Amino acid sequence: MGLSLGLFIEGAVALLLALTLGYCIVLNRRLTLLHADRDALRLMVGDLVTATSLANQAIKELKTTAVEADLSLTSRLEEAERFGIQLANHINSGNALMQRIAKITAAGRRTPAPVAGLDLLPGAPAAAPAHGTNKVRAALEQLSTRVHNRGVAA
Structure with a gap:
């Protein structure tokens, strides 16, 4: 009985050592993977x-x-x-x-026609005011036309 009990204990220890060895192998593989990771x-x-x-x-x-x-x-x-x-x-x-x-143009249009024989400018001959007035009127009309055309174009 002493031999079989010793053999049984030795077998149990061998089995435990084999299990420990297997567990160490599995643990070593996991540690290797962990190091790689x-x-x-x-x-x-x-x-x-x-x-x-x-x-x-x-x-x-x-x-x-x-x-x-x-x-x-x-x-x-x-x-x-x-x-x-x-x-x-x-x-x-x-x-x-x-x-x-526009005010100048409007004022130019409202001016009465000069009466023949009246001088608009002191010391000017009688023919000069009519001729000068016609030029002013023509210039004002051209200006008025331009203003009107610009207003239409805008």
């Missing part, structure tokens, strides 16, 4: 760091470009405002001039 993870983290630094650089360049575009747009808007103000001033001046011309 760790190396792949290390490469992936390195790639991620590189991509992050490139993205940060691109963001800085985009910010710089946005600031330059904003400055350019601001200067163009200011220039457009100046041109708009100048254009408005020119339009107002043109309107005022057109109104003055």
Whole structure:
């Protein structure tokens, strides 16, 4: 019985050693895979760091470009405002001039026809005022026609 009990214990120990050896082999394979995954993870983290630094650089360049575009747009808007103000001033001046011309034209049309023998200008001969008045009327009519044509064209 002593021999069989010793043999049984030795067999149990051998079986436990075989199971331990098998478990160590499985554990070694898992550790090898884990180390391989760790190396792949290390490469992936390195790639991620590189991509992050490139993205940060691109963001800085985009910010710089946005600031330059904003400055350019601001200067163009200011220039457009100046041109708009100048254009408005020119339009107002043109309107005022057109109104003055229209008043002169209207006043020229309302003037009575000169009576023969009356001098419009002191010291001028009698024939001169009629001839000069005709020239003024002709010029005013041409001006009135131009103003009217411009008004129709606009």
